[in-house]
Structures are given as C-alpha cells and as structure tokens.
Amino acid sequence: MEIYQSTELGGFEKVYETTSSSQTSHAFTGLSEMTVYRYKVRALNSGGASPFSAIAGETTPGTVPGAVTDLTAACLGETIVRLHWTDASSETGYRVRVNDLSLPVIMLAANTTSYDVICLKGGTDYDLTVVPINRAGSGTSATASITTLLGGPGQLAAASVKGGGINLFWADNSNFETGYVIKAIASASETVPPDGPNWQVVGGSPTDSDGQSAVYIGGLAANTTYWLRVYATGADCDSASGYLRYRTGPASGSASVTLLGDATRSGQTINLNPSMSDQGPGVNGVSILLPPQASYWFGLWS
Numbered sequence: 646m647e648i649y650q651s652t653e654l655g656g657f658e659k660v661y662e663t664t665s666s667s668q669t670s671h672a673f674t675g676l677s678e679m680t681v682y683r684y685k686v687r688a689l690n691s692g693g694a695s696p697f698s699a700i701a702g703e704t705t706p707g708t709v710p711g712a713v714t715d716l717t718a719a720c721l722g723e724t725i726v727r728l729h730w731t732d733a734s735s736e737t738g739y740r741v742r743v744n745d746l747s748l749p750v751i752m753l754a755a756n757t758t759s760y761d762v763i764c765l766k767g768g769t770d771y772d773l774t775v776v777p778i779n780r781a782g783s784g785t786s787a788t789a790s791i792t793t794l795l796g797g798p799g800q801l802a803a804a805s806v807k808g809g810g811i812n813l814f815w816a817d818n819s820n821f822e823t824g825y826v827i828k829a830i831a832s833a834s835e836t837v838p839p840d841g842p843n844w845q846v847v848g849g850s851p852t853d854s855d856g857q858s859a860v861y862i863g864g865l866a867a868n869t870t871y872w873l874r875v876y877a878t879g880a881d882c883d884s885a886s887g888y889l890r891y892r893t894g895p896a897s898g899s900a901s902v903t904l905l906g907d908a909t910r911s912g913q914t915i916n917l918n919p920s921m922s923d924q925g926p927g928v929n930g931v932s933i934l935l936p937p938q939a940s941y942w943f944g945l946w947s
Contacts, residue, residue, distance in 0.1 A: 647694070651683040664689075679707035679780040707781025710736035716775055718789035723767030723796055723821060729759040733777035733784055740783075744772040767821035768795030768879020795819050797884035798858070798875045805894030809867040813848075814859045815875055815887060822877035822884065824849055827860060829871045838872045838888045867896035 648661040683702040688695040711734035719727050741751040777784035796819035804812045827848040832839045848860045870892045877884035
C-alpha cells in the first residue's frame with residue numbers, strides 16, 4: 646500500500662509505503678497547524694499498483710493565542726487613552742474594541758504591545774478591550790475601564806460689585822463639559838483652600854462659544870474674604886477644580902476693582918502698561934478715567 650500526500654495546492658508526493666496486506670490505517674504526526682492536507686491511497690501486489698482511491702482531506706487544528714495580560718489604560722488628554730499590555734503567545738495580531746459603536750474596531754500587527762486610542766469624548770466612561778488573534782481564532786481578551794479627563798477651568802479672575810456681588814471669569818479648557826459649578830466658602834486661609842462640607846453652591850454657567858466663561862455671583866457678604874471654586878461637569882465625571890481667593894467689596898460706595906497683570910490704579914483712573922494695551926504705533930499705554938460706583942469689563946486685543 647502507498648499513501649500520497651498533498652498540502653494546499655501542491656502536488657501529491659508519496660509519504661508512506663507498507664507491504665502489510667492487512668493494514669487499513671496510518672497516523673501522521675508533526676504536521677503544521679491550520680493546514681489543509683489531502684491524501685490518496687493505492688494498493689500494491691506483484692502485478693503492480695491499483696488505481697488511486699478517492700481523495701480525502703482535512704485541516705489540522707490550530708492553537709489559539711495565549712491571553713492578554715497586564716493591560717493598563719492611561720489618559721493622555723480629553724480624547725486620547727494609551728493602552729499597554731504584555732504580548733500574548735502565538736498571536737499574529739490584535740483587535741482593539743471600544744464600547745462605543747460609533748468608533749471602528751482597530752486591527753494591530755503581531756507583537757504590538759501598546760496603542761493610543763483617539764477620538765474619544767472627554768469626561769466619559771469607556772471600556773477598552775484587547776483581543777489576541779491568529780488563524781485558529783481568538784485568545785483570551787482583557788478589558789480596561791477608564792474615565793477620560795475633563796479639562797478644568799483656568800485663569801480664574803474676579804471683580805467686585807458693590808453689595809457683596811462678584812463677577813467671576815475663567816478660561817474654558819474643555820470641549821466636552823456640559824456646564825460649570827461654582828462654589829464659595831468664607832475663609833481667612835491665605836494659601837490653601839479649606840476642606841470639608843461647608844462649600845456652598847453659589848452659581849452655575851454653561852460654556853460660552855468663544856471658549857471663555859463668566860458668571861455673576863450675588864448674595865455674598867460684603868468686605869469678606871472668600872475662596873471660590875469652579876469645576877466643569879461632564880457626561881460621567883467632573884473636572885479638577887480651579888480656585889481663587891477673593892475679598893468682596895463694600896456694601897455701598899465705590900466699586901472695588903481687581904487689577905490683573907501689570908495694571909495700576911490711581912483714584913478713578915486705570916492705567917494699562919504697554920504689555921497690556923496698544924492703540925497704535927508709538928503708543929505706550931493708556932489711562933482710562935472711570936466713574937465711581939460701577940463695575941467694568943475690559944477687552945484687550947491686537
């Protein structure tokens with residue numbers, strides 16, 4: 646008996662021969678995984694060889710990849726998360742899925758151990774799954790859960806309004822917040838905002854389209870030092886807080902003005918130095934005479 650073997654589209658080659666007249670089977674070992682093998686058999690005697698049998702074929706089983714281990718996720722900003730893991734055994738690539746159907750499945754090459762997932766939304770909960778794959782199928786996946794960052798407010802500034810009110814301003818550092826929360830607490834602490842449950846919500850504000858935000862806070866005690874706290878709210882989390890220590894103005898009389906940068910005041914006149922204002926070539930600053938008992942907004946541009 647002779648047995649001929651072929652792999653995939655290759656030609657047949659004789660791989661086994663026996664003179665036994667009673668043998669009806671034979672086991673082949675050491676074959677390649679996930680490979681199609683085809684066989685045909687013919688009988689032999691002293692008169693020669695018989696016609697070949699019908700061709701029989703089978704695909705050898707494969708070994709799926711090992712498990713993904715040590716998967717970690719870290720935010721690189723509001724919209725990017727970096728994944729890192731230990732390479733699985735026997736993989737030929739990876740598939741990365743995000744629990745957001747609007748985002749595509751990501752296919753990665755063999756031996757990849759890190760990837761930056763982009764186009765996410767700030768302040769949102771995500772589950773990110775890494776699956777090792779090869780021709781035999783998928784190995785054991787790993788999933789990392791993370792909440793993306795939400796940019797907190799910056800450049801807090803305030804101006805007093807008579808009667809205990811404050812105009813509070815800040816820079817909008819997020820593209821994904823749904824609004825802001827403003828809290829206040831009266832405290833004489835000069836360097837560290839106080840802890841504890843005594844912060845009171847004194848306002849909230851949506852974001853302006855130009856990336857800036859401002860809100861009027863009323864009802865505060867006059868001539869009192871407050872810590873002000875502002876943070877953004879998002880779909881699944883709040884941002885880090887921005888803090889400002891500020892003293893309210895008098896209950897009546899002239900309004901007090903907080904001067905930012907290098908501005909100075911002399912009576913009712915506000916002086917802006919050359920680094921803050923320019924009305925044209927050769928102009929080195931500007932002085933503005935203001936009526937008392939009023940609040941003002943200043944716009945600076947080039």
